[in-house]
Amino acid sequence: MKKSLIFTFLISVFSVSLISAQGSQQYTTKSKKAIKYYVESTNYFIRRQYNPALELLQAAVKKDGSFAEAHLRMSKIYMAMGDESQVQHHLQKVVKAQYNNPSFSEAHVLLAEKYFDQSAYQEARKLVNHIIGMEKANRLMQEEARYLLANIDFTEKNIDKPVEFSPKPLxxxxxxxxxxxxxxxxxxxxxxxxxxxxxxxxxxxxxxxxxxxxxxxxxxxxxxxxxxxxxxxxxxxxxxxxxxxxxxxxxxxxxxxxxxxxxxxxxxxxxxxxxxxxxxxxxxxxxxxxxxxxxxxxxxxxxxxxxxxxxxxxxxxxxxxxxxxxxxxxxxxxxxxxxxxxxxxxxxxxxxxxxxxxxxxxxxxxxxxxxxxxxxxxxxxxxxxxxxxxxxxxxxxxxxxxxxxxxxxxxxxxxxxxxxxxxxxxxxxIPQEIRVTNRSSYVEGTVYDAVTKKPLGAKVELMDLNQQKKISDVNSDPKNGDYLMVLTEGSEYALYIDREGYLFQSLTFNYSEKSLQSVAKPLHIDVYLQPITKGTETVLNNIFFDVDKYEIKEISQPELNKVASFLRDNPEIRITINGHTDNQGSAEYNLELSSKRAKAVYDYLVQAGIDQERLQSRGYGQSKPVTSNDTEEGRQKNRRIAFEIL
Incomplete structure (x- = not known):
């Protein structure tokens, strides 16, 4: 990190101005010897040859101990050399001798910085207030003084409210x-x-x-x-x-x-x-x-x-x-x-x-x-x-x-x-009070060809279903098929894995309720993409209905639009939309409900511009479960909409 703005200013701009002004400058000493030593130190100072510059400046202050310009230059040299005690000693000499001289306002601010670093806030505040109120003080130094005053105010207000902090080296x-x-x-x-x-x-x-x-x-x-x-x-x-x-x-x-x-x-x-x-x-x-x-x-x-x-x-x-x-x-x-x-x-x-x-x-x-x-x-x-x-x-x-x-x-x-x-x-x-508002976890795995079992490079997109917009997209590694997608709490997400020539797959994640468990455990999900061939099917995991209803919920639109986009990109393909339920309720009721839900998806795609000649819909009710209906998790998997290539 760079040193403070004021130090940069002092070493460059101010030191150069001293050279151009040394012929006409009115010094704070009447000793010609002291002035001679000071002027001779200038070239060494500019070239950062600090030891010979210090020798000349020390000779100058021996001639006149209150020679402010010499003490100020010595403070700058010791600052560059990292000798903080000498920096403060010489700044104090300048401020004591030239307390009301606006030409030395920089020394006041530099000394105030030293006091601030030592937690001597009242001494620092006194000096910066003096510069702020001083007529004809350097504007840059007054700006530095106001900046330092804001830090003094902030520190005094907050230094006694420590956060928990126990750093350990790795x-x-x-x-x-x-x-x-x-x-x-x-x-x-x-x-x-x-x-x-x-x-x-x-x-x-x-x-x-x-x-x-x-x-x-x-x-x-x-x-x-x-x-x-x-x-x-x-x-x-x-x-x-x-x-x-x-x-x-x-x-x-x-x-x-x-x-x-x-x-x-x-x-x-x-x-x-x-x-x-x-x-x-x-x-x-x-x-x-x-x-x-x-x-x-x-x-x-x-x-x-x-x-x-x-x-x-x-x-x-x-x-x-x-x-x-x-x-x-x-x-x-x-x-x-x-x-x-x-x-x-x-x-x-x-x-x-x-x-x-x-x-x-x-x-x-x-x-x-x-x-x-x-x-x-x-x-x-x-x-x-x-x-x-x-x-x-x-x-x-x-x-x-x-x-x-x-x-x-x-x-x-x-x-x-x-x-x-x-x-x-x-x-x-990280202390609790400054942790991120929304934490994150991730899902990772490998994308494979479902037939050859070889890894695939594929596009992986994350959609925020509540906002109905894409959050991010990555590509699985073209050599090993690995992918990773970050999931952040606070919304419901659809994850799409897509590659040309294959049926896309959709995954669903509900992170809308904030709980540590919702994002604490990363997920590993391998994905097997089916080549587009007759009879292959993909489940649409992000199409939602209310209980016992067949009206499509608005949150389902990204998934439906994904199907429509897939069909536009593959104009030769015809599909049937298949509806399935769990075994809760009568078989007749479930068959009717699944048929109406499949037809609702069919209607959406037609309204989206897909030729109805390319579409069919059918309900299977509870007749084709993919897992046991003995658990709620199993029943949820059995309640599904899928589309199949004809």
Whole structure:
């Protein structure tokens, strides 16, 4: 994470202005020797040759101990060197000598930041209020003072309301590299992919690593993800789809992108990752793009960019993949999330509704804090700070939340000067009050040809029956037939598995009632697709009727439309719609009810434009059960509508 905005300002803009103004500047000392030493230190300071610069500045303050410019420059040098005690000592010298001088308002704000970091909130508040009320104070410094005041107010109000937080470093083979950070997991929590460096010094480049959970629950030693992914350049800050088969990552490869760092995409087919491709100029530009977060189905991407025209310097953007598989032009996520300052490290939960991110522009405990926001239609709810001690006065970022919303993973970094001394991956249990609103689980399995039993690549679509719209779609692996689809509580779903030349299959999931049991246990369902041949039949699991009624419920429309679409795509096919019941009631009644229900489906398809010459309907009542009627589960399976190829 970057250092504070004020520090960046001081080291660059202000130091350059000193060179241009040194010939006419009125210093706070009358000692010509002190001024001479100070001016001689300038070139060393600009070139970051800090030791010779300090020697000259120390000579300057020996000549005049109240020489404010020299003390201020020394504070900047010690800040860059990480010597916080010396930073504070020299800032205090400046503020004491120039308390009412607006030219030194930056020293007041920097010192207030030090007091804030030490929890000396009243001392910090006094200094920032002084700058805010000071006429002719630097506007940027007054803006910094107001920002710091908001953090002081927030911290004093919330520091005594801690959330439960017991982080633990991950053991096993993990945390074996020099540095490891930005962890992401597949939805089954069996694979972790993260950015790593073999050493802590800057000369070690970033690569992407994978660790897998062992039978004993421990993580394996990290391995390079793929020779197709990692190069001699830097690759890092990645994201993976829920099924672990789509990877988007940041690569900073000279001559192979639009800007300094671009986003690249790779697909896993079988056990191999494809050669990555640049995601194109609708996402990447001359600016810096990084820190991607991919939705569960791989069709929505959030990322960070410092491109022009945003709300701040670094903002969160979003892009969508259309029906043709093309990524649309990225859009700024807007003022609901982004501020005039930096927002970084977005993470979209697999439910597609909950966004976690880090911001330094919202009131918090200092620097970058972690926040959560829920998607509300086309907008986002007001971001909520995750609370202390998850957030502290230090930078927080790179949070990953599991599908059930229970556990979080993050990396904790420690700096030494201008580089990281350590970075360790931790986990902790998410406090109840900040867990996701809608938890998720998943269904996974393999798609087969029902005749040959060979694995198939097929399209897998998830429909929200209540909203009557598609939620997501994925493809089963073309080599091994494996598929995985995330299911989120709060609605009823239809899952369609479809491939050209085969009858589609539909599965049904009712997650409308929120209960831990409804999403706690992942499901394994293998699917066997029947080739389109005479006599083959598929059950329509998402056509619903009220008890003893034959009027089709509105929630059935997505399934009926799926049948109509199938018939349009296969104009040579004729079908019969078959109705079946359980054995409750008389055989005569059940035969009549099943016939009317089948006819209702027939009528819907005719109204949808399907030629009635291609359709028949028939009721079988209770005469063709597929399982025993001795249990409610069995009776439910026997109450069904199916269609058969004629």
């Amino acid at each position: 053991g096993g083979g993990l945390n074996q590299l020099g540095l490891q950070y930005f962890p992401v997991l597949t939805v089954d929590q069996q694979s972790m992919i993260f950015t790593g460096r073999r050493g802590t010094m800057p000369q070690y480049d970033e690569d992407i690593y994978i660790s897998k959970k062992q039978p004993d629950g421990q993580w394996s030693r990290p391995e390079s993800l793929s020779d197709n992914i990692n190069t001699r350049a830097n690759e890092g800050t990645c994201t993976v789809s829920a099924d672990g088969r789509t990877l988007i990552f940041t690569a900073c490869q000279e001559g192979n992108g639009f800007g300094s760092c671009d986003l690249f995409i790779s697909y896993k087919i079988g056990e191999e990752w494809s050669m990555p491709k640049n995601m194109g100029n609708k996402i990447n530009g001359k600016s810096w793009e990084s820190q991607p977060s991919l939705s569960a189905d791989g069709n929505t991407l959030y990322f960070v960019s410092d491109r022009k025209g945003g709300q701040g310097r670094r903002d969160i953007y979003v892009t969508y993949r259309n029906e043709q598989g093309e990524w649309c032009s990225a859009e700024n996520l807007g003022k609901d999330i982004n501020t005039p300052r930096d927002e970084v490290s977005p993470f979209i939960h697999v439910n597609g509704q909950t966004l976690y991110f880090a911001s330094e522009g919202l009131p918090g405990f200092g620097k970058f804090d972690l926040y959560v926001s829920e998607k509300n239609g086309q907008s986002w709810t007001k971001p909520k700070n995750l609370g202390y001690p998850i957030n502290t006065k230090e930078d927080q970022a790179s949070l990953f939340i599991t599908a059930d919303g229970k556990d979080a993973y993050y990396s904790h970094e420690q700096r030494q000067g201008d580089h990281y001394a350590s970075s360790i991956i931790y986990t902790f249990v």
